[in-house]
Amino acid sequence: MPKQLKLKSYALLASLVNLVLYQYPFFKFVLSNNNLKSTSGIMLLISLIVASIILNAFVFYIGLYLLRNVGKWLLAIFFNISAIAVYFINTYGIIIDRTMIGNVFNTNYEESSSFFSFGLVLYVLFLGLLPSFFLFKFKIIRPKLKSFLIHTGVTLLFLGVLVFANSTNWLWIDKNSKTLGGLVMPWSYVVNTSRYYSHINKKNKKQILLPDATIKDDEKSIAVLVIGESARSENFSLYGYDKNTNPLLSQIEGLKHFETESCATYTTAGLQCILEHKDTGKLYEILPNYLFRNDVEVIWKTTNWGEPKVIIDNFQNKEMLRKNCEGPDCEYDGILLKGLKDEILASKKNKILVVLHTSTSHGPTYFEKYPKQFEKFTPVCKSVELANCTQEELINAYNNTILYTDFIVANLIDDLKQLKEYKSTMIFISDHGESLGEKGLYMHGIPASLAPKEQLEIPFIVWTSDNSRNIKENQGHSQHNIFHSVLDFLAIDSPIYEQDMSIFKN
Structure with a gap:
């Protein structure tokens, strides 16, 4: 018989799992780009941790209340997608913004299969399937409507106070909003998938003809x-x-x-x-x-x-x-x-x-x-987990493609x-x-405003x-x-x- 949990406890538990398993890249960035020796820096870190727990629990709470058992399946889907997203962030240094979502949806089978690795399987197994299994071990006790509305109102009030308490850090958050938004799970891919399809719908209009030539x-x-x-x-x-x-x-x-x-x-x-x-x-x-x-x-x-x-x-x-x-x-x-x-x-x-x-x-x-005859530069990287190769091996393999x-x-x-x-x-x-591998980044897809020169500087060669x-x-x-x-x-x-x-x- 499944154990029983009140909805607010279940949502809080799911939020804690989300924090522990999927928010490492987010807080790694915060720790690397924030002065923890200052009072405001420590305040920011603590506030982001609390906000992450409470805000996700709040959204899960509302979703599970309204969607009932369908909400559990959505959480399970989130956990598995987040596991895959964290794998690619950790392995290739990507950011899940709208352009990266576009890369995902424009990738064909041949390209996507080239990313398959044992490491990816482990991420999905231990960070996706295993925690998803435990979601279904609990039976949720849902509150009455009055209690639901009170919990919702109190949480919103608390989040509002937390936001204004961090007014001194708003500038830092705004400055790093693109990166932070591309690392926070599961909202990086949820929000940016919506943004991507909105962008596609605008582009799918009939092409505008240029003047005749x-x-x-x-x-x-x-x-x-x-x-x-x-x-x-x-x-x-x-x-x-x-x-x-x-x-x-x-x-x-x-x-x-x-x-x-x-x-x-x-x-x-x-x-x-x-x-x-x-x-x-x-x-x-x-x-x-x-x-x-x-x-x-x-x-x-x-x-x-x-x-x-x-x-x-x-x-x-x-x-x-x-x-x-x-x-x-x-x-x-x-x-x-x-x-x-x-x-x-x-x-x-x-x-x-x-x-x-x-x-x-x-x-x-x-x-x-x-x-094979163009493998002039050796040794070469033969792993899809590029961080497992030495930079010499990786650059040699890439140089052979240029050759x-x-x-x-x-x-x-x-x-x-x-x-x-x-x-x-x-x-x-x-x-x-x-x-x-420069600055821990691999391949491409970082937003152009944040991208390093390696992803922007290109050859333009002309012969007549x-x-x-x-x-x-x-x-x-x-x-x-x-x-x-x-x-x-x-x-x-x-x-x-x-x-x-x-x-x-x-």
């Missing part, structure tokens, strides 16, 4: 946009890195590279910045859709995901590319170059945009992103050189950077065929340069074109 000449021109994944400029020898990760690109005459920062630290937002004409916050046509509608041949090949809605005839995802592919490159990003020259030559149009969306440097399984990127881009340029009847350009830019176009030397570069530069190179006349945003000289 015209093609100015009949000269055969190709612009190939290569969108890198998680490539940070710090590990490109073109940018001064001391290991030779760009042995091929460094030998190509006329290649230019620019210092650039991404506008976001996750793929969907990074791609949006690369493909939109400017940051408006509205759903305007993106580059491939705009050019396709205005009679440009557009080819999109991808081994990745997370792009805005691409409305063209020739969109080839990983499954389509692999269907008719033979050879070792079919499992890697080299597949993006298979048959590309033939597709270009088969086009009946003079203006062609090719977009190659790679996945080469996406973690945590960097060691699986390149063929393979160098190979792909250099071979693409060689292919374009062979298309003598076309003037051509290759533009490589990454969606965002990557953390490799002989005598096609000269490139501006001294210009601030961003992902928003891409739209206008492609229009400029392909000689597309548009009311929205901005010459100052093009990387090419007149």
